Amino acid sequence: MPPAGPFSAAIGAAAFWMFIAIVVAVSILSQALKHRETQKTIRQAIDKGQTLDPATVTRMLEANGPPPPSRIGFIAGGLVLVGIGVGFALMGMFVSMQDPRALYPMLGLACLITMIGVPLLIASFFVGKRNGDGRG
Numbered sequence: 352m353p354p355a356g357p358f359s360a361a362i363g364a365a366a367f368w369m370f371i372a373i374v375v376a377v378s379i380l381s382q383a384l385k386h387r388e389t390q391k392t393i394r395q396a397i398d399k400g401q402t403l404d405p406a407t408v409t410r411m412l413e414a415n416g417p418p419p420p421s422r423i424g425f426i427a428g429g430l431v432l433v434g435i436g437v438g439f440a441l442m443g444m445f446v447s448m449q450d451p452r453a454l455y456p457m458l459g460l461a462c463l464i465t466m467i468g469v470p471l472l473i474a475s476f477f478v479g480k481r482n483g484d485g486r487g
Contacts, residue, residue: 389414425475432468436461 389411396403443457 386412420478422475422479425471425478429468429471429475432471433465434468436463436465436468439464 393403393408393411438461439457440461443454443461446457447454
């Protein structure tokens with residue numbers, strides 16, 4: 352395989368950020384279209400002479416919003432990240448058998464990922480209590 356040219360890293364980075372921009376733009380556009388449809392429904396109801404109380408309008412507008420956080424989501428995310436952290440630690444142990452210099456960077460990465468997962472597990476205890484329903 353020929354060596355990479357001077358622009359290959361720049362093209363890779365640009366492609367990555369373009370992908371991120373497209374995902375964000377599509378998400379924003381999707382939410383805007385959902386909100387527009389809800390407003391159209393409200394307008395049609397008013398044009399037909401129906402009276403809508405503020406609670407109904409608020410409920411219709413909030414239906415398009417993101418769902419409230421759930422305890423299960425926090426637990427699942429935390430367990431996945433802790434598992435990935437343990438996997439990186441094991442991988443560091445095995446890679447260090449070939450090159451001992453690899454152990455500490457891999458353990459550092461494992462600690463970083465695990466320390467993102469542990470707060471998610473801790474937060475899962477508070478989500479259900481805040482929502483008021485013990486389940487989350």
